[in-house]
Amino acid sequence: MTTTRELTLKTEPFVLNIGPVHPSTHGVYRMRCTLDGEVVVDIEPVFGYLHRGIEKLAEERTYTGFIPLTDRLDYISPMSNNLGYCMAVEKLAGIKVPERAEYIRVIMAELQRLANHCIAVGSMLNDAGAYFTPFMYTFRERERIVDLFDMVCGQRLTYNYMRIGGVSQDIPGEFLPALHKLVDRLTIFIEEYENLLKLNEILLARAKGVGILEKDTAINCGISGPVARASGIKWDIRRNDPYSIYDRFEFDIPTCENGDCYDRYRVRIEEMRQSLRILQQAMKQVPKGPVKADVPHLIRPPAGEAYAHIEAPKGELGYYIVSDNSIAPYRCHIRPTSLINLAALRQMVKGWKVADLIIIFGSIDITMGEVDR
Amino acid sequence: MAIFDSALIQPLAMQVTPPDWPGGYWWHWLFFTVAIIAFVLIMVMGAIYLERRGMGRMQSRLGPNRTGPFGLLQPVADAVKVLLKENIVPTTADKIVHWLAPVVAFAPVLVIFAVVPFQNGAMLADLNIGILYVVAVSSIATVGVFMAGWGSGNKYSLLGAMRNVAAVVSYEIPMVLAIVGVVIVSGSLSMNQIVTGQDIPYILVQPLGFLIFFIAACAEINRSPFDLMEADSELTAGFHTEYSGMKFAMFYLVEYAEAIAMSAIIATLFLSGWRGPWLPPWLWFIIKTFVVFFVMVWTRTTLPRVRIDQLMGLAWKFLFPLALINLFVTAIQVVVWPDISQWIFVIVNIAIAAVLILLWSKFFKLGQGRVEV
Amino acid sequence: MKFERYGIGIIKGMAVTIKHLLRHPTVTQFPDQRLNISRRSRGNELIWSREKCTGCATCAKTCPQGAIEIVTSTNMAENKYEVETYRVDTGYCIQCGLCVEACPYDALFMGYSYERAKYRRAELVQSNDELLESPSRPASGYFHPEIAETLPKQTLLVEKIVEKRKKK
Numbered sequence: 076m077t078t079t080r081e082l083t084l085k086t087e088p089f090v091l092n093i094g095p096v097h098p099s100t101h102g103v104y105r106m107r108c109t110l111d112g113e114v115v116v117d118i119e120p121v122f123g124y125l126h127r128g129i130e131k132l133a134e135e136r137t138y139t140g141f142i143p144l145t146d147r148l149d150y151i152s153p154m155s156n157n158l159g160y161c162m163a164v165e166k167l168a169g170i171k172v173p174e175r176a177e178y179i180r181v182i183m184a185e186l187q188r189l190a191n192h193c194i195a196v197g198s199m200l201n202d203a204g205a206y207f208t209p210f211m212y213t214f215r216e217r218e219r220i221v222d223l224f225d226m227v228c229g230q231r232l233t234y235n236y237m238r239i240g241g242v243s244q245d246i247p248g249e250f251l252p253a254l255h256k257l258v259d260r261l262t263i264f265i266e267e268y269e270n271l272l273k274l275n276e277i278l279l280a281r282a283k284g285v286g287i288l289e290k291d292t293a294i295n296c297g298i299s300g301p302v303a304r305a306s307g308i309k310w311d312i313r314r315n316d317p318y319s320i321y322d323r324f325e326f327d328i329p330t331c332e333n334g335d336c337y338d339r340y341r342v343r344i345e346e347m348r349q350s351l352r353i354l355q356q357a358m359k360q361v362p363k364g365p366v367k368a369d370v371p372h373l374i375r376p377p378a379g380e381a382y383a384h385i386e387a388p389k390g391e392l393g394y395y396i397v398s399d400n401s402i403a404p405y406r407c408h409i410r411p412t413s414l415i416n417l418a419a420l421r422q423m424v425k426g427w428k429v430a431d432l433i434i435i436f437g438s439i440d441i442t443m444g445e446v447d448r
Numbered sequence: 449m450a451i452f453d454s455a456l457i458q459p460l461a462m463q464v465t466p467p468d469w470p471g472g473y474w475w476h477w478l479f480f481t482v483a484i485i486a487f488v489l490i491m492v493m494g495a496i497y498l499e500r501r502g503m504g505r506m507q508s509r510l511g512p513n514r515t516g517p518f519g520l521l522q523p524v525a526d527a528v529k530v531l532l533k534e535n536i537v538p539t540t541a542d543k544i545v546h547w548l549a550p551v552v553a554f555a556p557v558l559v560i561f562a563v564v565p566f567q568n569g570a571m572l573a574d575l576n577i578g579i580l581y582v583v584a585v586s587s588i589a590t591v592g593v594f595m596a597g598w599g600s601g602n603k604y605s606l607l608g609a610m611r612n613v614a615a616v617v618s619y620e621i622p623m624v625l626a627i628v629g630v631v632i633v634s635g636s637l638s639m640n641q642i643v644t645g646q647d648i649p650y651i652l653v654q655p656l657g658f659l660i661f662f663i664a665a666c667a668e669i670n671r672s673p674f675d676l677m678e679a680d681s682e683l684t685a686g687f688h689t690e691y692s693g694m695k696f697a698m699f700y701l702v703e704y705a706e707a708i709a710m711s712a713i714i715a716t717l718f719l720s721g722w723r724g725p726w727l728p729p730w731l732w733f734i735i736k737t738f739v740v741f742f743v744m745v746w747t748r749t750t751l752p753r754v755r756i757d758q759l760m761g762l763a764w765k766f767l768f769p770l771a772l773i774n775l776f777v778t779a780i781q782v783v784v785w786p787d788i789s790q791w792i793f794v795i796v797n798i799a800i801a802a803v804l805i806l807l808w809s810k811f812f813k814l815g816q817g818r819v820e821v
Numbered sequence: 822m823k824f825e826r827y828g829i830g831i832i833k834g835m836a837v838t839i840k841h842l843l844r845h846p847t848v849t850q851f852p853d854q855r856l857n858i859s860r861r862s863r864g865n866e867l868i869w870s871r872e873k874c875t876g877c878a879t880c881a882k883t884c885p886q887g888a889i890e891i892v893t894s895t896n897m898a899e900n901k902y903e904v905e906t907y908r909v910d911t912g913y914c915i916q917c918g919l920c921v922e923a924c925p926y927d928a929l930f931m932g933y934s935y936e937r938a939k940y941r942r943a944e945l946v947q948s949n950d951e952l953l954e955s956p957s958r959p960a961s962g963y964f965h966p967e968i969a970e971t972l973p974k975q976t977l978l979v980e981k982i983v984e985k986r987k988k989k
Binding site: 136137139140141143144208215218219223225226227228229230233235244247249253256257260267270271272273274275276277278279372 | 827828829830831833834836837838847858859860861862863879882883884885915916917918919922923931961963964969974975977978979980
């Protein structure tokens with residue numbers, strides 16, 4: 076599997092700066108790579124270029140007023156961010172969410188997972204060098220998902236849809252039929268997408284066995300989400316610590332053994348299938364009723380603290396909120412998925428080539444808005 | 449295009465062997481020099497248009513369609529835009545080398561067309577070692593690319609240039625061996641005579657040779673999946689990262705002119721060049737060139753990029769032995785059974801090619817390439 | 822003896838791309854072809870109703886960005902507040918729609934129009950009459966279902982593709 080360099084020429088390492096502005100750093104991430112020829116000897120991640128102090132901003136805003144800012148954290152999947160934050164505040168204030176709102180939330184969160192994995196898979200394959208084709212196909216499908224978000228909340232990127240105690244508005248009448256069509260369409264799409272590159276020899280050569288993340292390393296680094304599941308850790312908060320109404324649905328947690336880039340790709344595709352399964356069950360069961368609990372606009376939760384975590388598309392997303400019985404959080408800490416998933420990047424890329432560095436980095440699926448907050 | 453009428457060209461072409469020195473020779477030289485430059489520029493524009501539109505449609509987009517009818521003038525608009533751009537030379541660049549590189553890269557590409565027959569005998573110089581000349585000249589462009597990489601004073605450029613040199617040096621060998629197969633069958637090194645002797649297109653007689661030549665040509669001119677030297681997701685733009693304005697336009701032109709040159713050579717060697725029923729020969733030649741180029745566009749749209757060590761491995765472990773075996777088999781066929789119908793060889797060779805590819809696929813191992821550091 | 826990885830995956834992938842060549846592209850050419858935007862669209866301009874506004878400033882309190890400025894004075898004769906200035910800095914506005922949600926008198930609406938870019942930064946600050954509803958600045962149905970009913974139905978890309986498939 077590995078070759079030593081004893082027999083080769085004596086070489087000298089040099090430093091290559093990848094980022095902050097680079098086509099495949101997914102934002103403004105910077106890696107100071109020490110390279111020996113093409114081989115990555117060491118990397119030193121540098122981030123913070125997108126730091127906006129969102130945790131501090133939370134202390135300056137009302138509980139509701141912070142929801143639009145959570146959209147800006149992981150801007151690929153704002154619905155999940157909204158959900159995580161609202162759940163933390165609901166836990167703090169002891170609010171019961173109406174049934175219909177729970178179903179709408181689950182539908183939105185799963186659609187968001189589909190949209191996120193569309194981008195994750197597409198951009199990973201784009202990093203592998205498939206010239207924008209997989210990216211275009213997934214973006215086409217994401218566009219259709221985003222269309223439905225647009226219908227319910229009026230915007231395409233920063234949804235700001237969940238509210239403390241429910242969701243902001245009820246879904247319009249044409250939503251569920253459209254969702255039905257979307258689920259059908261996505262099922263066809265995933266099949267076709269699998270044909271495009273699943274067995275492609277070049278992708279196999281590029282991704283299989285590359286950037287292996289060992290199970291132990293993954294656990295020690297606190298890695299969660301599809302990256303951890305690709306390493307064989309069967310950890311999904313929807314199952315292990317069921318929140319909302321996820322205990323009512325039937326779905327599997329896909330895992331793989333090797334923990335290489337290809338497995339991360341496979342896990343994401345499988346998760347998309349499972350999300351479709353959840354959607355199919357959820358849209359049949361949506362009950363009638365109110366979509367928002369009776370919560371005042373300026374909510375004052377009792378003094379205390381609460382931590383709520385959800386299975387965001389990228390992994391475990393947690394919100395820790397301390398309240399001092401005022402209209403604004405005393406402290407809000409966000410457990411960002413992307414930042415913690417990046418923790419093992421150095422172990423993963425050491426010894427691989429520059430080209431592998433890019434695809435490994437792409438396979439982790441990060442959003443800089445969440446890394447730097 | 450009445451200028452390509454045989455009445456006009458044939459007398460001129462006939463005078464080439466023996467050349468009517470100095471009289472008609474110079475008219476012939478002037479006419480074909482102008483024709484080749486015009487041909488290359490027009491074909492490059494056609495190629496850019498075909499690539500962008502074709503790729504757009506394959507990615508379920510439209511491609512450029514605003515400039516002129518069907519967007520036909522898009523390459524012109526791009527050329528005008530790029531000519532008006534500022535010429536930026538980095539401070540750390542080696543000014544002279546940086547300036548000279550596009551010229552050195554561009555000249556050999558034009559020179560290749562000197563021996564490409566557009567029609568029976570319609571070529572600038574019917575060299576009796578035409579194909580050898582092509583092999584010798586086509587790799588000079590690499591010098592220009594390496595000059596660009598070195599002269600830019602940029603590590604991305606240098607990495608890209610090093611990759612290109614490595615690729616070209618390796619892929620010359622299988623490429624030449626594949627050509628030798630054709631040369632043995634046709635019994636001539638002259639491009640025109642190879643075409644004249646092609647009663648059955650050599651793609652059928654030499655299926656393996658065609659495959660090897662196509663792959664090696666893709667690698668040599670850095671078309672995807674071997675576009676490592678300008679791998680946009682890894683090295684931003686590879687060797688021409690630091691080029692702008694007219695110099696960048698030159699590199700862009702070189703990229704497509706090389707692709708056209710290789711398509712033309714493949715059309716000549718394997719697709720029976722200008723031969724074909726009903727249509728005039730020069731049109732057949734252009735159609736075949738574009739068909740080959742379209743296959744290149746198609747692969748570029750679909751396939752991910754290979755890694756540098758896989759690129760080398762493919763050349764030395766896969767293409768090189770297969771090319772040798774192909775050469776050996778062809779030699780035996782030509783020497784031992786010189787008189788029997790070539791259609792028997794067509795079937796035999798296709799079977800041999802299939803078996804060899806199947807056998808050699810066993811050597812294709814995954815998950816390699818990690819170096820202990 | 823099992824043979825694999827001899828190019829079948831590449832051929833499959835290439836079949837997918839060539840199929841797309843023959844399909845209808847899914848893009849919309851924007852300035853010529855326009856899709857209907859969402860009825861609840863949160864466009865980038867706020868629409869304010871002078872008649873309904875009582876000057877309670879709930880919107881200003883709710884705004885997470887502090888983009889709304891409202892100056893009121895007391896009208897002793899009629900015993901009510903009078904709004905002197907209602908100013909929104911749309912440059913600061915993040916179109917979250919919380920003000921519309923919070924307004925107890927339904928005096929605020931999100932804008933339905935788009936392509937409202939300005940040439941000067943100062944033009945982004947809009948106040949009083951500039952904020953009123955007009956034919957060029959229709960109100961959106963965000964939090965106003967009665968307006969949403971009147972707006973054209975949103976073009977859904979999902980429905981578009983399914984219709985095309987059925988035609989085939």
